[in-house]
Amino acid sequence: MTTETKKQKQQQQKDDNNPSSASVMAAATLTSSHHRRHRLYSMTSLTSIMLTMVLMRMALAITAAQAFQLPTFVISSPIQRSSTATTTPTAMLFLGFYSSDVTAESNHRHRPVIHSMHGTATRLAWTCRSQTAMTSTMLCASSSSSASSLDATPNATQPDATQQQAQPIAQQFGWLQQRLGLTDKQMESMARRFPPWIDNSVGYDFEITLQWLKSTFGMTEQQLSKMVSKHPPLLWMSISNDLEPKIGYLKRRLQLNDKQVSKMVLGYPQLLGCSIHNNLEPKFAFLQDRLQLNDKQLSKMVLGYPQLLCCSIKDNLGPTLDSLTDRLQLNDKQVSKMVMTHPPILWLSIDNNLEPTLEYLTNRLQLTDKQLSKMVLTCPRLLGCSIECNLEPTWEYLTDRLQLDEKQLLKMVMTFPPMLGYSIDNNLEPKLDYLHQRLDLENDRQLQQIITRCPSVLSFSIPNNLEPKIQWLEAIVYPDSMINNINNDDIANQNVTAIEANEHISEQKSSSIVSRDSSSNNEIMPTTKVIRRMVVVQPNILAFNIVSNLQPKLEYLTTRMNLTPKQLSTIVSRLPHVLAYSIETNIEPTLDWLASTFHLSTPEALGRMIHSMPALMGLSIPNNLQPTFDFYVECLGCNHETAIDMLTSNPAMLAYSLESRLRPRLAQVVDLDPSLRMVAAATEGDRGTAQNEVGIDIGSDCIDDYGLGMMYNLTCTQVTKIAKTSQQDWNATIASDSFLSR
Numbered sequence: 001m002t003t004e005t006k007k008q009k010q011q012q013q014k015d016d017n018n019p020s021s022a023s024v025m026a027a028a029t030l031t032s033s034h035h036r037r038h039r040l041y042s043m044t045s046l047t048s049i050m051l052t053m054v055l056m057r058m059a060l061a062i063t064a065a066q067a068f069q070l071p072t073f074v075i076s077s078p079i080q081r082s083s084t085a086t087t088t089p090t091a092m093l094f095l096g097f098y099s100s101d102v103t104a105e106s107n108h109r110h111r112p113v114i115h116s117m118h119g120t121a122t123r124l125a126w127t128c129r130s131q132t133a134m135t136s137t138m139l140c141a142s143s144s145s146s147a148s149s150l151d152a153t154p155n156a157t158q159p160d161a162t163q164q165q166a167q168p169i170a171q172q173f174g175w176l177q178q179r180l181g182l183t184d185k186q187m188e189s190m191a192r193r194f195p196p197w198i199d200n201s202v203g204y205d206f207e208i209t210l211q212w213l214k215s216t217f218g219m220t221e222q223q224l225s226k227m228v229s230k231h232p233p234l235l236w237m238s239i240s241n242d243l244e245p246k247i248g249y250l251k252r253r254l255q256l257n258d259k260q261v262s263k264m265v266l267g268y269p270q271l272l273g274c275s276i277h278n279n280l281e282p283k284f285a286f287l288q289d290r291l292q293l294n295d296k297q298l299s300k301m302v303l304g305y306p307q308l309l310c311c312s313i314k315d316n317l318g319p320t321l322d323s324l325t326d327r328l329q330l331n332d333k334q335v336s337k338m339v340m341t342h343p344p345i346l347w348l349s350i351d352n353n354l355e356p357t358l359e360y361l362t363n364r365l366q367l368t369d370k371q372l373s374k375m376v377l378t379c380p381r382l383l384g385c386s387i388e389c390n391l392e393p394t395w396e397y398l399t400d401r402l403q404l405d406e407k408q409l410l411k412m413v414m415t416f417p418p419m420l421g422y423s424i425d426n427n428l429e430p431k432l433d434y435l436h437q438r439l440d441l442e443n444d445r446q447l448q449q450i451i452t453r454c455p456s457v458l459s460f461s462i463p464n465n466l467e468p469k470i471q472w473l474e475a476i477v478y479p480d481s482m483i484n485n486i487n488n489d490d491i492a493n494q495n496v497t498a499i500e501a502n503e504h505i506s507e508q509k510s511s512s513i514v515s516r517d518s519s520s521n522n523e524i525m526p527t528t529k530v531i532r533r534m535v536v537v538q539p540n541i542l543a544f545n546i547v548s549n550l551q552p553k554l555e556y557l558t559t560r561m562n563l564t565p566k567q568l569s570t571i572v573s574r575l576p577h578v579l580a581y582s583i584e585t586n587i588e589p590t591l592d593w594l595a596s597t598f599h600l601s602t603p604e605a606l607g608r609m610i611h612s613m614p615a616l617m618g619l620s621i622p623n624n625l626q627p628t629f630d631f632y633v634e635c636l637g638c639n640h641e642t643a644i645d646m647l648t649s650n651p652a653m654l655a656y657s658l659e660s661r662l663r664p665r666l667a668q669v670v671d672l673d674p675s676l677r678m679v680a681a682a683t684e685g686d687r688g689t690a691q692n693e694v695g696i697d698i699g700s701d702c703i704d705d706y707g708l709g710m711m712y713n714l715t716c717t718q719v720t721k722i723a724k725t726s727q728q729d730w731n732a733t734i735a736s737d738s739f740l741s742r
Contacts, residue, residue: 181222206235284302286317324338354383450535460542561591561603677711
């Protein structure tokens with residue numbers, strides 16, 4: 001070897017050991033022929049190692065195929081279609097190919113062997129499929145030569161060691177597929193997701209583990225099959241050392257019963273693969289400490305979302321909680337509430353999910369930090385929605401369909417944030433179309449009124465909620481046409497479908513109700529104008545539960561006022577808001593005040609008054625009813641009995657506004673005839689004995705805030721005209737001489 005050659009070799013070794021030199025060589029790849037040769041040598045070495053591993057696996061597979069006398073087939077490389085190679089079905093599986101020449105009969109006959117070899121080769125096969133055309137061709141050629149040489153060899157009378165190793169694998173996994181009723185696709189998926197499981201499973205008695213799982217968790221064969229296909233490593237776990245200790249620990253730590261543990265494990269069997277000391281216990285401690293959870297709250301969270309226990313504290317849980325706390329400016333209590341509402345936010349990516357979504361909501365909806373925090377706290381599941389596939393299309397769809405401007409839509413979204421996460425095709429559009437057709441809406445503006453006033457209506461199921469509510473309203477409004485004894489169990493479950501509800505419609509229907517025959521293929525038939533008006537005026541009716549909310553109110557009204565079905569129908573149709581009122585805070589106090597003030601001693605008398613003017617139940621006692629009643633008493637010279645008689649006959653007069661109607665009109669009348677005003681000096685101390693000019697006692701009801709008794713000497717006819725004359729006819733009425741005549 002010459003001196004120059006030695007120097008070159010020494011310099012090459014020095015450059016290979018010098019990182020900076022290696023970097024320079026990498027940068028000059030296209031110009032350095034020496035480095036190109038070095039890279040080719042490295043690729044060749046890597047390819048040789050990979051080929052050696054693949055061919056070793058293929059040799060085992062092909063040998064096993066011959067042991068079971070499997071036929072050979074001709075396949076073509078997906079990269080070079082012109083080249084062909086002869087191989088066995090098992091070898092084809094290694095390369096990820098399925099030949100069209102394989103008949104269904106042969107495929108079925110040799111399926112156990114195919115699946116037995118599949119797991120050991122699938123991972124390599126998927127890698128091979130992504131290599132270069134040269135690598136693919138070499139693999140096909142190698143498999144061809146191996147298969148040809150083996151095909152030329154006569155079948156031995158005694159199987160060799162490789163055949164003896166392949167045979168139990170084939171039998172075991174053929175048995176497992178048949179035992180669990182798994183499809184080829186499921187077996188392939190199991191082998192691809194858990195490549196080590198085939199090698200680890202040789203020699204295990206699967207039946208013992210399967211029977212233990214089935215009896216312990218009370219599973220059906222279908223559930224058992226689903227569990228094993230989700231997490232095959234369960235089959236080779238030790239019952240006494242792995243499965244039983246973990247199940248016992250989960251029961252004790254989370255205070256779960258057998259049914260709850262079964263539900264959790266069936267939903268996420270990977271949980272049984274977690275270590276107690278290295279995984280479960282640290283996660284429980286972290287969640288309780290960071291989110292301030294008690295044992296019951298922790299149990300509820302893990303039972304609903306056991307996937308949390310497979311998240312890393314360092315890489316997932318901790319950083320996510322820190323990011324949400326800082327970005328939304330939340331305290332520990334708010335963070336805990338948000339996570340308890342929607343635990344899946346803990347495994348969302350900060351860079352790919354949380355930050356982009358928060359940024360989008362801020363900019364698109366023009367939210368302040370406070371509004372953003374409020375929205376996310378109300379509906380944390382929005383953070384898991386896709387911007388391109390969900391949030392933005394939904395925003396655009398609602399704007400266009402409901403003809404809303406940015407301000408209106410923002411107000412609606414802030415009222416009910418979950419609507420942004422709803423699917424257009426599966427949720428929003430079907431429900432909007434249903435409401436438009438079922439309620440026979442006259443225009444899109446009525447649909448807009450319903451949704452903007454009660455956006456939560458978009459969260460309700462059509463067959464299980466909306467349709468039963470509308471038919472329930474029809475039964476109330478048209479009692480003569482509907483059978484009232486609707487099955488309470490059906491209503492309680494909120495699952496009366498449109499067809500089932502038709503069974504409650506009697507044969508003699510009112511002509512105002514459109515018949516909905518069950519044979520109409522669930523065609524949506526419009527309801528009456530009365531129902532339409534009720535829903536448009538008070539869409540919250542559709543949001544209330546029939547059994548716990550609506551029905552009790554009707555029963556209370558019926559009992560309290562001894563109403564007939566027709567009277568109840570009139571009250572509800574004229575005042576649909578009554579279905580939204582609270583019995584304890586609205587309806588009952590108002591009815592008590594009316595009965596006491598107007599001396600309504602019988603339920604029927606109170607019922608007649610409410611039937612005449614249902615809107616009285618919606619008026620506030622301190623802000624409306626009491627001041628208005630006092631006003632009429634003043635107008636009639638503090639004559640309570642006269643005022644009671646007048647208002648009992650005309651209860652609608654209690655609903656008129658004092659500030660915008662009654663007091664301004666009274667002032668006009670007094671200006672025409674000042675003698676109608678009677679004022680008597682009266683103080684707080686002598687209001688009971690003071691007399692006015694005509695000798696009438698001034699009671700407490702006629703003392704204003706300044707201690708002056710204010711009365712007007714008007715007749716019932718004049719007061720009635722002040723209250724009931726329309727605004728259009730008022731000026732002509734006040735100018736007529738007949739108004740002042742007594």
